[in-house]
Amino acid sequence: MTDEELYFWDLNGYLILRNVLTKEEILAGNAAVDYFYDEIPKRKEDWGGRGANRLKGTGWMEMHGLMQLDKPHDKPFREMLVHPAVISRLNVMCGKGFRLDHxxxxxxxxxxxxxxxxxxxxxxxxPLTGYHQQSGETHCNGVTxxxxxxxxDTGHGGFVCVPASHKSRYPVPEGVRTCDDDLSVVLQPxxxxxxxxxxxxxxxxxxxxxxxxxxxxxxxxxxxTSKSAARGVPDPDLFQPEAWRTESELEGMSEAERQVLMGPGVHHDGKVKPLDVDDQGNVFVVD
Ligand SMILES: O=C(O)CCC(=O)C(=O)O
Incomplete structure (x- = not known):
């Protein structure tokens, strides 16, 4: 990552690299997308826009699991996962040892x-996706x-962001979130x-x-994410202490003790419950 890229990233909260994929890689990626295009699920209208006038349209289109596609259609996406251009930047953005979250x-x-x-x-x-600078280094827990x-092209739509908003210390006005009154701060690169x-x-x-x-x-x-952060987990059972600890450690544990041995992550469908202490000093599991 060059000094110029780091300056831009720290200042704006995003970075664009041009011509990362070769013509052959773009062709291979598009051939794979052609293979599954008709299967891309379409959400109900207004799933994405959530009532915003500026964002209205037909159903949102998104599909996960591209590494599980039939071979060879998975290959372009597996290659993107560890593309050299990505690794050299993520080593700085998330720190060495960064990991795939989803x-x-x-x-x-x-x-x-x-x-x-x-x-x-x-x-x-x-904390899960926060951004910090300390001791001459930047650190971001969630980088997409x-x-x-x-x-x-300009005006086509797609990804938009509010440059530098990662450093803002005030709530985002609703008109910016909906883009109905975006104060001209929203950029579509x-x-x-x-x-x-x-x-x-x-x-x-x-x-x-x-x-x-x-x-x-x-x-x-x-x-x-950085190596110390977790958001999504491929299988909800991975939160269970059994996925992390030995049988002998878990033997005879109370519900509260089990809760603090759950795995990390936030998308756990309520499986991980916080603990608290009542007025008498008793620890309880918050349901
Ligand atoms: O690329 C986009 O359209 C936005 C993606 C997004 O909001 C997200 O990944 O959280």
Whole structure:
């Protein structure tokens, strides 16, 4: 990562690298997307826009599990996962030992597909996806890398962000989240097939404008975290103490003791319950 890239990243909360994928890689990625395109699930209308006028359109299109596609269609996405351009930047952004949290997934769109209400803001602080600088280093717990397999011109829609919002210390106005009154702070960056966008997922305010292009949107998103953070977990049972601890350790444990041995992560469907202490000093599991 160059000094210029680091300056831009720290200042804006996103970074674009141009021409990362070769022509052959773009072709292979698009051939794989052609293979499953008709299976991309479409959400109910207004799933993404959540009532925002500016974001209205037809159902949101997103599909996960691209590494589980039949061979050889999985290959382009497995290669993106450890692309050299990604590794050298993530070593700085998330720190060495960064890990895959979830993805690769595709966000697609056809003309008129709705947007996604803006989310993330760094205020209040979210330790899970927060951004810090200390001792001359930057640290971001949640970084999403977006590989473009199709061009996105100015005004086409797709990914949008509020540059520098990861450093804001005030709540995001509702009009900015909905884009109905965006105060001209929302940016839709233009990119070409083969370009890559890095953005601070959670620390920075970001979302999606409805798609206006005549061609399909084809963005592949991979969500990384630092080695000490976990958001999604591939299987909810992985939260259970049995996945982490030995049988002898777990023998005869109370419910409260088991709770603090649960695995890390937040998308656990209520499996991990916090503990508290009552007025008499008794520890209890908060249901
Ligand atoms: O690329 C986009 O359209 C936005 C993606 C997004 O909001 C997210 O991954 O959290």
């Amino acid at each position: 993805g690769p997934l595709i966000i697609s769109a056809v003309k008129g597909t709705e947007g996604l209400k803006l989310h993330g803001s760094g205020e209040p602080h979210s 890398v977006q590989f473009q397999l199709a061009d996105v 233009a990119t070409k097939a083969g370009d890559v966008i890095f953005f601070m997922d959670g620390a920075q305010t970001h979302g999606t404008h409805p798609w206006t292009g005549n061609h399909q949107r084809r963005s592949i998103l991979i969500k990384y």
